[in-house]
Amino acid sequence: xxxxxxxxxxxxxxxxxxxxxxxxxxxxxxxxxxxxxxxxxxxxxxxxxxxxxxxxxxxxxxxxxxxxxxxxxxxxxxxxxxxxxxxxxxxxxxxxxxxxxxxxxxxxxxxxxxxxxxxxxxxxxxxxxxxxxxxxxxxxxxxxxxxxxxxxxxxxxxxxxxxxxxxxxxxxxxxxxxxxxxxxxxxxxxxxxxxxxxxxxxxxxxxxxxxxxxxxxxxxxxxxxxxxxxxxxxxxxxxxxxxxxxxxxxxxxxxxxxxxxxxxxxxxxxxxxxxxxxxxxxxxxxxxxxxxxxxxxxxxxxxxxxxxxxxxxxxxxxxxxxxxxxxxxxxxxxxxxxxxxxxxxxxxxxxxxxxxxxxxxxxxxxxxxxxxxxxxxxxxxxxxxxxxxxxxxxxxxxxxxxxxxxxxxxxxxxxxxxxxxxxxxxxxxxxxxxxxxxxxxxxxxxxxxxxxxxxxxxxxxxxxxxxxxxxxxxxxxxxxxxxxxxxxxxxxxxxxxxxxxxxxxxxxxxxxxxxxxxxxxxxxxxxxxxxxxxxxxxxxxxxxxxxxxxxxxxxxxxxxxxxxxxxxxxxxxxxxxxxxxxxxxxxxxxxxxxxxxxxxxxxxxxx
Numbered sequence: 103x104x105x106x107x108x109x110x111x112x113x114x115x116x117x118x119x120x121x122x123x124x125x126x127x128x129x130x131x132x133x134x135x136x137x138x139x140x141x142x143x144x145x146x147x148x149x150x151x152x153x154x155x156x157x158x159x160x161x162x163x164x165x166x167x168x169x170x171x172x173x174x175x176x177x178x179x180x181x182x183x184x185x186x187x188x189x190x191x192x193x194x195x196x197x198x199x200x201x202x203x204x205x206x207x208x209x210x211x212x213x214x215x216x217x218x219x220x221x222x223x224x225x226x227x228x229x230x231x232x233x234x235x236x237x238x239x240x241x242x243x244x245x246x247x248x249x250x251x252x253x254x255x256x257x258x259x260x261x262x263x264x265x266x267x268x269x270x271x272x273x274x275x276x277x278x279x280x281x282x283x284x285x286x287x288x289x290x291x292x293x294x295x296x297x298x299x300x301x302x303x304x305x306x307x308x309x310x311x312x313x314x315x316x317x318x319x320x321x322x323x324x325x326x327x328x329x330x331x332x333x334x335x336x337x338x339x340x341x342x343x344x345x346x347x348x349x350x351x352x353x354x355x356x357x358x359x360x361x362x363x364x365x366x367x368x369x370x371x372x373x374x375x376x377x378x379x380x381x382x383x384x385x386x387x388x389x390x391x392x393x394x395x396x397x398x399x400x401x402x403x404x405x406x407x408x409x410x411x412x413x414x415x416x417x418x419x420x421x422x423x424x425x426x427x428x429x430x431x432x433x434x435x436x437x438x439x440x441x442x443x444x445x446x447x448x449x450x451x452x453x454x455x456x457x458x459x460x461x462x463x464x465x466x467x468x469x470x471x472x473x474x475x476x477x478x479x480x481x482x483x484x485x486x487x488x489x490x491x492x493x494x495x496x497x498x499x500x501x502x503x504x505x506x507x508x509x510x511x512x513x514x515x516x517x518x519x520x521x522x523x524x525x526x527x528x529x530x531x532x533x534x535x536x537x538x539x540x541x542x543x544x545x546x547x548x549x550x551x552x553x554x555x556x557x558x559x560x561x562x563x564x565x566x567x568x569x570x571x572x573x574x575x576x577x578x579x580x581x582x583x584x585x586x587x588x589x590x591x592x593x594x595x596x597x598x599x600x601x602x603x604x605x606x607x608x609x610x611x612x613x614x615x616x617x618x619x620x621x622x623x624x625x626x627x628x629x630x631x632x633x634x635x636x637x638x639x640x641x642x643x644x645x646x647x648x649x650x651x652x653x654x655x656x657x658x659x660x661x662x663x664x665x666x667x668x669x670x671x672x673x674x675x676x677x678x679x680x681x682x683x684x685x686x687x688x689x690x691x692x693x694x695x696x697x698x699x700x701x702x703x704x705x706x707x708x709x
Contacts, residue, residue: 105375112176114215115201124270131286132166190313194328197225197297204238234269300375306331307394325386326379335371345389356382409463410503416459421621426683427483471667501575503548511566513540518561526550527582553672588634590627592620596640623694
């Protein structure tokens with residue numbers, strides 16, 4: 103039976119192609135907000151980090167009611183690091199809105215999410231966004247999307263996709279790029295016309311598969327998924343079949359929610375085809391099936407792509423520990439990370455055998471740094487080592503993760519960017535130009551991606567746009583050249599002073615400014631040459647008893663380089679750590695005292 107009054111649609115796009123802005127406009131124009139209601143822009147980016155970074159990290163569920171139909175909109179992350187979210191939420195949808203920038207066209211993350219959507223059999227509705235942008239080329243972009251879909255193995259039905267032209271920021275959608283329409287209604291009409299209504303068995307046994315898990319201190323785990331068949335009500339006795347298939351138990355649905363407008367709303371019952379959330383499944387996990395006790399329905403297990411990078415979290419051993427954060431103990435750090443592992447299936451979290459730390463494996467630097475940023479905002483202080491690429495044995499041979507990377511740059515810098523990728527183990531696979539901008543595509547080992555963004559921005563004077571996504575496992579390639587320059591390491595624990603920094607900045611780049619607390623073993627700058635250099639950042643001018651015949655020259659300091667978490671993680675070497683606190687991100691040597699570091703170097707040379 104077709105459930106005509108429901109549409110389940112995933113909205114997918116490359117980072118920053120306007121997906122969340124588009125949803126804002128659909129909500130406003132479908133009357134979800136009152137005329138006088140104050141609503142934050144990018145309403146779906148509810149997490150602080152999502153607003154600051156301008157990206158979607160966690161999938162969200164909302165609904166829009168239009169012409170008597172409930173449209174469940176699933177907002178998915180566009181960044182490949184959050185692939186674990188993408189794969190699962192697409193299982194709840196019957197179709198997808200594929201949003202593509204009218205200037206940039208199909209980009210790596212577009213490819214990543216679209217590949218999963220097509221594999222799930224979803225019917226795409228292509229929305230060419232930002233048609234008001236200077237240099238927009240909607241016809242060429244549609245051709246690119248068609249070619250990309252063919253390459254990804256789309257069926258004839260999927261290739262016969264409808265197209266809507268839009269400017270989300272200006273709030274209009276059109277059937278033709280220049281037809282003059284100034285509202286979003288053509289897009290809402292196209293969703294009703296082209297996205298298939300769910301085909302379900304309303305009289306069949308209850309069958310729901312949990313695709314995302316939320317956690318509440320009051321009600322425990324909340325499992326969200328699509329009800330594929332039957333009717334479910336609060337208080338129903340149900341059978342839970344674990345994702346692994348080898349464990350099952352009976353429980354009671356304590357609370358039932360459907361999604362209305364911007365969030366969950368408690369309901370007494372729900373019907374096949376809708377997206378729902380339930381409590382009462384105490385150890386709810388991704389892929390678990392909630393079904394009828396008498397006539398259980400088994401469903402295919404949900405597989406999540408494996409992590410490619412791992413970082414070890416340790417309790418901070420910094421001399422400044424406890425000054426900026428409230429939570430500094432190893433036990434609290436372990437408990438927090440293991441709790442994260444309960445709801446974040448795309449991360450693998452395990453305690454090290456020697457109990458010295460907890461290894462967190464994820465899909466990339468951004469995936470891991472989002473967790474660190476969340477924890478520092480919660481008051482944690484901790485230290486992390488250099489990210490380690492996870493190799494995989496395939497048919498007895500060690501293989502490494504390989505990424506697809508794309509750089510859009512002013513054409514004059516293309517040569518330098520190709521050179522930078524070459525040094526990092528990258529191979530160019532495509533190059534195309536539009537006007538004065540060039541798009542370069544590469545295959546590059548994940549090892550080579552670390553630290554690459556900074557180099558790309560440096561050689562392009564900050565004008566290049568760099569993105570990458572996991573592609574496959576491939577043979578281990580040659581050595582990737584890491585950081586060439588050494589670092590300046592503080593010799594003592596004291597505050598940095600301007601006089602010392604003035605003389606040091608002639609020998610490299612500084613990471614600290616006058617008044618910053620420094621300690622022995624802390625990295626305070628980058629040496630202009632190879633090899634580390636121990637420096638005194640608290641050295642002051644020796645005052646004699648004679649007056650200078652000329653006035654002291656004014657000290658002019660270059661502003662220090664400041665690191666984001668991602669940049670810091672990509673910068674450090676194996677013998678270095680990033681110290682993370684609620685207020686600071688510091689770089690340091692793993693061994694703080696100078697003599698200890700000398701002994702380690704001597705032992706390394708003696709091997």
